[in-house]
Amino acid sequence: MKLQLVFVLFFFSLMGCTWDNQDSTGSLKVNFAHTFQDATLQILESNQLIYTTTTGNKFNIKNLKYYIAKLTLYQNNGAKYDVNMVKLINPMEQNTNYQNYTLANIPNGKYTKMSFIFGVDSARNTFPFGLPNNSENNSMEWPFTLGGGYHFMMMEGVFQNSKSDTVGYAIHLGVTPNQFYNEFPLDLTVNGNDQSIDLQVNMEQWFNGINKINLNDGFGYMMEDQQKQLLFKQNGVGVFTLK
Numbered sequence: 001m002k003l004q005l006v007f008v009l010f011f012f013s014l015m016g017c018t019w020d021n022q023d024s025t026g027s028l029k030v031n032f033a034h035t036f037q038d039a040t041l042q043i044l045e046s047n048q049l050i051y052t053t054t055t056g057n058k059f060n061i062k063n064l065k066y067y068i069a070k071l072t073l074y075q076n077n078g079a080k081y082d083v084n085m086v087k088l089i090n091p092m093e094q095n096t097n098y099q100n101y102t103l104a105n106i107p108n109g110k111y112t113k114m115s116f117i118f119g120v121d122s123a124r125n126t127f128p129f130g131l132p133n134n135s136e137n138n139s140m141e142w143p144f145t146l147g148g149g150y151h152f153m154m155m156e157g158v159f160q161n162s163k164s165d166t167v168g169y170a171i172h173l174g175v176t177p178n179q180f181y182n183e184f185p186l187d188l189t190v191n192g193n194d195q196s197i198d199l200q201v202n203m204e205q206w207f208n209g210i211n212k213i214n215l216n217d218g219f220g221y222m223m224e225d226q227q228k229q230l231l232f233k234q235n236g237v238g239v240f241t242l243k
Contacts, residue, residue: 023191024192025104026106027104028102028196028197029102030102031100031199032101032201034203043063043064044062047060049160051204053207053213055207057207057213058159059215061155064155065088065089066088066089066152066153066173067086067152067153068118069085069116070084073113073186075110079107085101086124107190108190109189110188111188114186115184118180119152119174119178120150121179122176125150125176127144130149140154142175146224152174153171153173154171155171159215161215168220169215169219169220170219180237182237184240184241184242198243199240199241200242202238205235205236205239206239207235208235209237209238210237
């Protein structure tokens with residue numbers, strides 16, 4: 001009887017080891033949920049002015065694209081999971097693949113922090129060889145005469161100016177000094193399972209953050225104005241919230 005018991009325990013021990021080996025990794029899908037004042041962001045084709053900044057600008061958003069790079073998970077023991085990714089987020093696309101990113105093959109463990117870079121990391125911010133040569137990345141080229149590389153963000157639309165005319169604006173961010181780092185506390189246990197989290201993108205914070213942006217102050221074309229880009233970089237810290 002004792003010999004049989006030992007055999008049974010040994011069998012289940014082997015089964016446990018096999019199970020652990022088969023399920024030693026999991027995945028995490030990060031969904032980018034774009035909002036304006038907690039309501040789902042509307043991206044329009046028309047000139048309808050549906051949003052207002054704290055400075056009183058009535059405006060809309062017609063085009064929005066930006067890069068996220070080096071999405072990384074951290075454990076308390078210092079271990080980290082970094083797949084060295086770059087992802088173009090484009091909420092205008094109906095294909096939801098442009099609105100999320102999945103970290104696959106994450107080693108089992110408890111992760112307590114997540115981080116990423118807004119923009120393209122320095123090592124790859126070189127056009128045209130830094131990122132895959134395709135129409136999406138090529139459309140984000142930053143002019144060589146202004147530093148080269150890729151646009152980190154294109155946000156475009158129309159607003160009502162001080163003369164009550166509806167005119168265009170183009171908030172284009174780029175050039176390596178305008179990257180910024182985000183990190184969030186995380187409570188994630190990976191145990192061979194597939195999970196998802198929502199990263200809320202609070203679009204009003206681009207305008208209403210530390211710096212109160214007035215679109216009348218020359219934002220129609222700002223690519224050559226590093227000071228204006230710096231204002232948005234500083235506001236970007238409050239744009240992303242982990243839900």
